[in-house]
Amino acid sequence: MSTIDWLVLVVTILFIVLYGIWKSRGTKNIKGFLLADKKLPWYHVGLSVMATQASAITFLSGPGLAYSDGLRFVQFYFGLPLAMIVICITFIPIFKNLNVYTAYEYLEKRFDNKTRSFTAFLFLLQRGLSTGITIYAPAIVLSSILGFNIIYTTLFSGGIVILYTVYGGTKAVSHTQLLQMSIIFAGLFLAAYMVVHLLPSDIGFVEALHIAGKMNKLNAIDTHFDWNNRYNLWSGIIGGFFLQLSYFGTDQSQVGRYLTGKSIEQSRLGLVMNGLLKIPMQFLILLIGTLVFTFYQYHQPPVFFNHYEVDRIENSIYKNEFKKLESDFANAHNQKQQHVNELVSAVNSENKSAIEDAKVKLQKADQQTTNIRKEVTALMEKNDPDADTNDTNFIFLSFVTTYLPVGLVGMLIAIIFLASMGSTASGLNSLASTTVVDFYKRMINKHASEHNYLSASRWATVGWGLFCIVVALYAGKLGNLIEAVNILGSLFYGTILGIFCTAFYLKKVNGTAVFYAALIVECFIIYAWLTELTAFLWLNVIGCLLVMLLSFVLQKILPKNKAVH
């Protein structure tokens, strides 16, 4: 990176961190630290909710996923607006009127201690692991740019977030997220413009879309129903609805964001804003990935985007075989480029048979380059069975650092960092809230002073920060990070949502029944995932409905003295 890029990167990050610390000065009690004194307006709530969900993974893995798999991932978010409505109607009034710090406090009021503790434990486990993966994403960026060992870059990117989250708590998180999202939106539009601008002069935005579309990269909607297809319209609306309902309704990293709203109305408006903007934003991110794909039809892409793994194979006994594959890949790419030109001519002349003919030839040529890439990854595995053979997380980064102009590279790298900082900060803050409110305050130190709880919250933030850094050090083995985070969430969210839905909608079910139901269902969900029973989004639906059904049945058959707490 150039000096100007470094300057843009360092100044942006430093400004955001100092701004967050300045805005959160004077935090004196646990309410201020965990809920920002419940004084934030709706746009703060909305942007904070969006920034919490949009991590660095969104901006690194999202375009990479679209590059290799097309736009179909956008369907994953179709259930989100519906989930926002249910949360506005049911969850927000209950949480706000009960004046809770965490979502799990409500479970003790509705059920009993053990159900609250079990749900809070599931949350801590899931969120602790997810936040670790979130820290890993910007560490990849630093490692790739600087060539430093990823252990040091992980320590750095985790450390900087711990610093301002420990100092300012939720206030720092929310105020920094407001600025972060503004810069992120501006950067996204700029990146989309630049990709189109870098295409050959005779290829405009529409031609770029035609090329991507004919190569099956604009597959935004798939109406075909299949239990094992990860992303289609139905899994997105139904499975996505349950996943998003669980994430926004029961995950403290999100509940903690909209509890900061100064009224029920302001919290609701924040979520409505999220419901309206999320799908367009995600579509734009994925579209950038497909445009980068079109860009690489005219420019020779690397045979493998992860430079670290390329360096390793080039310095191994397989270097000659790798060089041969690189040369084959370059030849295949040149042939493919001819077919791309044929396709563009056919599209411009609106000759349908010529378009079909060029499309078939192009897809065949594309398959050839895909096969060579598979041979490369096989070679890497042969050299080292533990090699990281999934390079989708590196595709967008490689494009940005190689082709974007000076200044913009620094800004886009800053965006990746800011996104990571926003979601990591929310994650750490929610982990600390749950640890202190749901465990420390209830089980360890029941009648301590406000100062003691504030201090405990800060120490909990540090402790979870260190835990997440350790997780981040192992996150490289998980493949595409955006999928890894969502799969991890789906393992726990269904059960957690089932507990809350039982609390809201099955008024006759009591604590013991729902506790055992949740325990059994969680074991089943883990089993279903290990045996690949169905695509992961459906685990949310199955988990939620099974908990409700089983707790209803257990309520009927358990002896009354056990069912009633």
Place this chain on the structure above:
Amino acid sequence: MQEEKPPFFGTWNNVYMLVISVLVILIIGLYIFTKHFS
């Protein structure tokens, strides 16, 4: 507790209808987009 009204569209139900309408429009729009460019 009396429910606060939203600042626009009169009632919360109208606001939720807006969210659902935008979702439907987006899905139809993306469907046409997919078909057109494939």
